[in-house]
Amino acid sequence: MTERVNQIKQRLGQYSDWEDRYKELIQLGKSLQNYPEDKRDEKYKVKGCQSQVWLYPELRDGRVYFFGDSDAVLVKGIVGLLLSVYSDATPDEILTTKPEFLKEVGITEHLSMNRSNGLAAMMKQIQMYALVFKSLNQQKA
Numbered sequence: 260m261t262e263r264v265n266q267i268k269q270r271l272g273q274y275s276d277w278e279d280r281y282k283e284l285i286q287l288g289k290s291l292q293n294y295p296e297d298k299r300d301e302k303y304k305v306k307g308c309q310s311q312v313w314l315y316p317e318l319r320d321g322r323v324y325f326f327g328d329s330d331a332v333l334v335k336g337i338v339g340l341l342l343s344v345y346s347d348a349t350p351d352e353i354l355t356t357k358p359e360f361l362k363e364v365g366i367t368e369h370l371s372m373n374r375s376n377g378l379a380a381m382m383k384q385i386q387m388y389a390l391v392f393k394s395l396n397q398q399k400a
Contacts, residue, residue: 260356263344271364280365284336291339294328307380309373310334314381316388322347323392325385337366337378345385350393358382 274280298315305312310331317324325346327338344360345353361367367375 260344260348260352264356264360267340267344267360268364271366277365277369280369281333281336284340284366285332286336287339287343288329288332288335288337289339291328291335291342292326294326298326299328305377305380305384307383308334308377310377312338312377312381314338314384314388316392318392318395321396322349323353323389325388334374334377337374338381340366341381341385345389350389350396353389354386354393 271280271283274283294313295315299313303313303315305314310329312329312334313327315326323346325342327342329335329338344356348356361378367378370378
């Protein structure tokens, strides 16, 4: 996880102004896997986002894989950023990797209040899925 966070810091840190970081975020959104259409329903919708955001998790071999999408270009980029760090990780890795890197790369300071709230809602959803999967793993053991 540390390596993923460092890659994000390097990828966004190479730009000195927000507009270039904004373009890089959009590229992250474009690189997302196609979101499964059958998972585009209310139970996977992130509550608290101004735009529509979907996060769908799968647990495979003790690792959580996320699929995400949004109808807003910048928000889709933020989803891509979060998934590049948190997808394909164990529930414990997800729960212990705090999102401080978002502030370090200047994301949080350039978001409107509504987008900041949406980002917090996405992080909360990712962490909730990790908690549920951690609990399921413990029940199986």
